[in-house]
Amino acid sequence: MNADLPKAVPTAAGTCPPRRAVVLLSGGLDSATVAAWAIDGGWEVTALSIDYTQRHRCELDAARAVALHLGIVDHVVLPVDLAAFGGSALVDPTIPVPRDRPEEWLAREIPVTYVPARNTVFLALALALAEARGAEAIALGVNSIDYSGYPDCRPEYLDAFRRLAILATKAGVEGRPIEILAPLVELTKAQIVTLGRDLGLDPGLTTSCYDPTPEGRPCGHCDSCRLRAAGFAAAGVVDPRATGG
Amino acid sequence: MNADLPKAVPTAAGTCPPRRAVVLLSGGLDSATVAAWAIDGGWEVTALSIDYTQRHRCELDAARAVALHLGIVDHVVLPVDLAAFGGSALVDPTIPVPRDRPEEWLAREIPVTYVPARNTVFLALALALAEARGAEAIALGVNSIDYSGYPDCRPEYLDAFRRLAILATKAGVEGRPIEILAPLVELTKAQIVTLGRDLGLDPGLTTSCYDPTPEGRPCGHCDSCRLRAAGFAAAGVVDPRATGG
Numbered sequence: 001m002n003a004d005l006p007k008a009v010p011t012a013a014g015t016c017p018p019r020r021a022v023v024l025l026s027g028g029l030d031s032a033t034v035a036a037w038a039i040d041g042g043w044e045v046t047a048l049s050i051d052y053t054q055r056h057r058c059e060l061d062a063a064r065a066v067a068l069h070l071g072i073v074d075h076v077v078l079p080v081d082l083a084a085f086g087g088s089a090l091v092d093p094t095i096p097v098p099r100d101r102p103e104e105w106l107a108r109e110i111p112v113t114y115v116p117a118r119n120t121v122f123l124a125l126a127l128a129l130a131e132a133r134g135a136e137a138i139a140l141g142v143n144s145i146d147y148s149g150y151p152d153c154r155p156e157y158l159d160a161f162r163r164l165a166i167l168a169t170k171a172g173v174e175g176r177p178i179e180i181l182a183p184l185v186e187l188t189k190a191q192i193v194t195l196g197r198d199l200g201l202d203p204g205l206t207t208s209c210y211d212p213t214p215e216g217r218p219c220g221h222c223d224s225c226r227l228r229a230a231g232f233a234a235a236g237v238v239d240p241r242a243t244g245g
Numbered sequence: 246m247n248a249d250l251p252k253a254v255p256t257a258a259g260t261c262p263p264r265r266a267v268v269l270l271s272g273g274l275d276s277a278t279v280a281a282w283a284i285d286g287g288w289e290v291t292a293l294s295i296d297y298t299q300r301h302r303c304e305l306d307a308a309r310a311v312a313l314h315l316g317i318v319d320h321v322v323l324p325v326d327l328a329a330f331g332g333s334a335l336v337d338p339t340i341p342v343p344r345d346r347p348e349e350w351l352a353r354e355i356p357v358t359y360v361p362a363r364n365t366v367f368l369a370l371a372l373a374l375a376e377a378r379g380a381e382a383i384a385l386g387v388n389s390i391d392y393s394g395y396p397d398c399r400p401e402y403l404d405a406f407r408r409l410a411i412l413a414t415k416a417g418v419e420g421r422p423i424e425i426l427a428p429l430v431e432l433t434k435a436q437i438v439t440l441g442r443d444l445g446l447d448p449g450l451t452t453s454c455y456d457p458t459p460e461g462r463p464c465g466h467c468d469s470c471r472l473r474a475a476g477f478a479a480a481g482v483v484d485p486r487a488t489g490g
Contacts, residue, residue, distance in 0.1 A: 087377030131361035132332030
């Protein structure tokens with residue numbers, strides 16, 4: 001593996017009983033890479049996918065395919081209808097998903113695809129599942145380099161959640177705080193593509209598009225499609241899911 | 246109103262447009278008192294109740310009755326099946342709810358009625374709803390005096406969530422952090438009973454029992470029933486929902 005890429009630290013390899021981690025698995029490239037990374041590091045993985053009535057619900061099929069591909073047998077798909085709250089293009093079909101945003105806008109302004117407090121909801125649910133399963137860690141694919149400007153993808157946000165997790169849980173109070181692992185947080189999309197390839201992940205199983213066709217084909221124009229395409233191009237890897245691919 | 250009891254600070258009275266708060270409304274006495282307190286303080290209230298497949302789901306009927314009683318028209322009841330995770334007597338019917346625990350155990354050990362990370366899940370959802378609704382505050386009825394020893398009811402936990410909420414949201418990043426109001430956190434149960442009475446809340450609409458009969462009558466033996474009974478007794482107020490009442 002490329003020396004620049006993160007290893008699963010803390011490693012869980014060879015521990016007995018095996019250490020368990022809850023991986024937030026959306027079905028996108030980043031979370032699938034984290035799941036492969038955790039397994040490579042020796043963690044027993046429980047995958048958690050949230051059906052939040054997202055516009056791109058086909059990502060849940062991708063999550064199931066990735067779990068199968070990686071041999072994850074404990075995969076929880078939990079419905080939480082964030083569309084009942086609204087407030088985002090990803091859960092409100094009347095708000096268009098921006099197409100072909102200038103690259104200099106990415107990470108500078110928070111776009112309408114921001115789902116209010118989404119990662120806090122997902123991390124809170126992962127924390128609940130981790131404590132219920134006796135897991136020692138949560139791993140997620142947030143990234144603060146090639147991303148769309150979401151506040152809940154930044155290292156300082158993760159640090160605040162780590163502090164909260166210690167105070168919030170029986171495990172934390174009893175001196176066994178649940179770790180929050182975000183191995184991709186400071187990688188470029190190209191590095192994530194390379195890491196996934198090195199881990200043997202089939203990127204054709206993953207989907208990143210916010211606004212796919214009814215058949216689940218990527219639009220090629222949303223922030224997520226464009227970041228993914230740029231990442232594959234920079235890594236020199238062919239994306240089997242690319243538009244027309 | 247008794248001078249020892251908290252006023253709705255920051256007050257929202259007379260603001261135009263009215264300031265909105267999301268109140269986590271379980272249907273219990275504490276959250277109903279917070280809803281009445283927020284309305285008394287001039288807040289426009291959106292109530293959020295979570296159907297987490299709790300053993301005492303009849304509390305959702307109580308939440309609906311309280312919302313009606315207080316004139317709250319925006320009441321969201323969101324299903325989030327925490328029973329799929331397990332790990333608590335409140336969501337797993339095979340784990341008995343402790344009966345008649347010695348009083349000295351309350352607040353000293355974390356009981357099996359602790360639901361892993363429950364308040365973090367609820368606050369995260371309230372944060373999402375608050376941001377989607379443009380609300381400026383979340384109010385909840387957590388209490389760290391007469392309570393059952395849950396880690397996610399303590400002032401230091403709430404402070405950690407306040408810090409997280411600033412970093413987690415578009416509102417926070419843009420300098421409009423959503424406030425977390427916990428007016429009961431340092432009140433005794435007797436003070437909460439008195440506050441509710443002074444605010445005109447009908448406590449007979451609320452239910453606190455963890456393990457009610459199929460008809461929704463309180464058991465009288467769980468921690469929650471006993472704390473409630475002691476609070477009413479100390480306040481010198483008759484509880485219309487008491488066993489046999």
